[in-house]
Amino acid sequence: MVKEIAVAIDGPAAAGKSTVAKQVAKELGYTYIDTGAMYRSITFAALESKADLNNEEKLLDVLHQMDLEMNEKLQVFINGRDVTNEIRSEEVSRNVSKVASYASIRKEMVRRQQLMAKKRGVVMDGRDIGTHVIPDAEVKIFMIASADERAKRRHKENKEKGFPSDFNQLKKEIEERDRLDMEREVSPLKKGDDAIELDTTSLSIREVVEEIMQIIKRYKG
Ligand code: CDP
Numbered sequence: 001m002v003k004e005i006a007v008a009i010d011g012p013a014a015a016g017k018s019t020v021a022k023q024v025a026k027e028l029g030y031t032y033i034d035t036g037a038m039y040r041s042i043t044f045a046a047l048e049s050k051a052d053l054n055n056e057e058k059l060l061d062v063l064h065q066m067d068l069e070m071n072e073k074l075q076v077f078i079n080g081r082d083v084t085n086e087i088r089s090e091e092v093s094r095n096v097s098k099v100a101s102y103a104s105i106r107k108e109m110v111r112r113q114q115l116m117a118k119k120r121g122v123v124m125d126g127r128d129i130g131t132h133v134i135p136d137a138e139v140k141i142f143m144i145a146s147a148d149e150r151a152k153r154r155h156k157e158n159k160e161k162g163f164p165s166d167f168n169q170l171k172k173e174i175e176e177r178d179r180l181d182m183e184r185e186v187s188p189l190k191k192g193d194d195a196i197e198l199d200t201t202s203l204s205i206r207e208v209v210e211e212i213m214q215i216i217k218r219y220k221g
């Protein structure tokens with residue numbers, strides 16, 4: 001049997017990482033792991049319990065008390081409750097980068113993610129996958145697109161889902177989140193030297209998937 005590998009996909013908000021990662025995982029018969037959903041889940045739980053987001057210790061308590069489950073249908077459950085839609089709310093998006101900036105929170109998340117990636121056969125997306133979570137991933141992609149294009153994509157998606165969406169506000173939120181993610185001290189968002197950069201600004205989802213499948217085929221030889 002051909003050896004299974006790990007594919008790490010990183011990049012800024014709304015670059016198309018999860019959409020593409022899901023399809024690549026499907027084509028390979030691999031497991032897709034959305035690490036952003038993990039940071040969104042703890043942020044949602046913290047906001048709901050009215051925890052002080054400036055209090056790292058309190059947030060770590062929230063994380064330890066949280067039974068987080070993500071299934072194959074990409075549904076997310078906190079202590080048995082389906083929060084798949086709730087973790088995508090604007091309020092969570094506005095606060096997630098702050099929660100994700102704490103060293104102790106990241107340490108615990110990375111520990112869980114590394115356990116999931118241990119057996120290989122995974123496509124994992126996030127901000128620090130190739131640089132910290134799976135530094136020995138066989139294929140590393142850094143996916144980018146212009147901020148305008150990313151905001152357009154998310155805006156279209158929101159409208160299709162019937163969510164309220166203001167383009168200018170959305171673009172500002174995306175840019176602010178990228179700034180916080182790039183400037184944080186612990187494992188910031190940045191392209192690793194060994195990652196392949198893929199600018200998807202003018203590419204369709206299918207084209208991006210095909211490009212990554214080609215990169216994987218080249219690796220496998
Ligand atoms: O899908 P979207 O680009 O909106 O974001 P996401 O992938 O759901 O990630 C939400 C936030 O979680 C990011 O803006 C980061 O602050 C944080 N995150 C992180 O710090 N490290 C990861 N590996 C994944 C997400």
Ligand code: CDP
Binds near residue numbers: 012016157
């Ligand atoms: O995971 P990430 O935040 O990087 O982005 P996403 O949630 O996968 O993609 C954001 C939106 O862009 C989705 O609605 C995708 O369908 C869309 N998209 C696109 O229009 N063209 C691409 N090449 C990739 C994604």
